[in-house]
Amino acid sequence: MNTARAHRQSTARRVEGRAVRAAVTRTAASEADIFARMHQAVLDRRLEPGMKLKEVALADAFGVNRAVVRRVLARLSYERLVVLRPNRAAVVASPSVQESRDIFAARRVVEAAIVANLANSISRAALKSLRVLLRDEQAAYARGDTRRGLQLSLEFHRALARHAGNDVLADFLGHLVARTPLVVLAYRSGSGDSACADDAHARIVEALGRSDGEEAVAVMTAHLEHLEAQLDLAEKKTSAPDWATLFAAAES
Numbered sequence: 001m002n003t004a005r006a007h008r009q010s011t012a013r014r015v016e017g018r019a020v021r022a023a024v025t026r027t028a029a030s031e032a033d034i035f036a037r038m039h040q041a042v043l044d045r046r047l048e049p050g051m052k053l054k055e056v057a058l059a060d061a062f063g064v065n066r067a068v069v070r071r072v073l074a075r076l077s078y079e080r081l082v083v084l085r086p087n088r089a090a091v092v093a094s095p096s097v098q099e100s101r102d103i104f105a106a107r108r109v110v111e112a113a114i115v116a117n118l119a120n121s122i123s124r125a126a127l128k129s130l131r132v133l134l135r136d137e138q139a140a141y142a143r144g145d146t147r148r149g150l151q152l153s154l155e156f157h158r159a160l161a162r163h164a165g166n167d168v169l170a171d172f173l174g175h176l177v178a179r180t181p182l183v184v185l186a187y188r189s190g191s192g193d194s195a196c197a198d199d200a201h202a203r204i205v206e207a208l209g210r211s212d213g214e215e216a217v218a219v220m221t222a223h224l225e226h227l228e229a230q231l232d233l234a235e236k237k238t239s240a241p242d243w244a245t246l247f248a249a250a251e252s
C-alpha cells in the first residue's frame with residue numbers, strides 16, 4: 001500500500017468535504033447568519049440608534065434578496081433592536097429615557113437573582129471558566145482593544161446567567177443585555193463610557209468563589225447602578241415642550 005498516496009487522497013477528500021460543507025452552510029444559514037451579524041453589530045456598538053437600515057443596501061451588502069433582509073429586520077424589531085416604519089426605511093431603535101431606566105431596573109432584578117442562585121450552586125468548572133473569561137476581558141482592555149473588551153464584558157453577564165442553570169432567566173437577560181448598548185449610545189455622557197471596565201466583575205467572581213451570595217448581589221447591584229449613573233438620563237429629555245410658548249413665538 002502506498003501510504004503517501006493514500007494520505008494525499010484522504011487529505012483531498014477532507015478538503016473537498018470542507019468546501020462542500022462551507023458552501024452548504026453559506027446557503028442554508030444566510031438568514032440566521034445575517035441576523036447574528038447584525039445582532040453582533042448592535043452589541044459591538046457599530047449600529048447606532050436612529051441609523052437607517054435600507055433594504056436594498058443591506059441586500060447588496062449580504063448578497064441576498066430583499067425578502068431575506070425584511071425577515072431579518074422583522075426579527076430584530078421583535079427583539080426591539082430595530083424599528084420598522086411603514087413605507088420608510090427601518091431604523092436602529094432609540095430607546096426612550098423611561099425604557100432605558102426600565103432596562104437597567106429589570107437587569108438589577110434579574111442579575112441579582114442570578115448571582116444569588118449561583119453563590120449557592122456554582123461548580124468548580126463554572127468558576128474556573130468565569131476566571132478565564134475575566135482574565136481575557138482584563139487583557140483586552142489592558143491592550144486597548146476596547147471592542148473585544150466590551151464583547152467580553154457583555155459575555156461575562158451572559159455567562160453568569162448560563163451558569164445559574166435557569167434557561168428562562170438566561171434568555172430574558174440575553175434580550176436585556178442586547179438592548180443595553182443602544183441605551184449607552186443614546187445617552188452616553190462625557191464623563192464615562194459606561195463599560196464594565198472597573199473591578200466589579202472580579203469582585204463578583206471572588207464573592208461567588210466564597211459562596212457569599214449577599215456580597216455578590218451587593219456588588220452586582222452597585223455595578224449596574226454605576227453603569228446607569230454614567231448615562232445622561234435626565235428627565236428633561238422626556239418633558240414635552242411648552243406648547244404655549246412655542247406657538248406664541250412662532251406667531252409673533
Ligand SMILES: [Zn+2]
Pocket residue numbers: 153156157196201223
Ligand atoms: Zn459588567
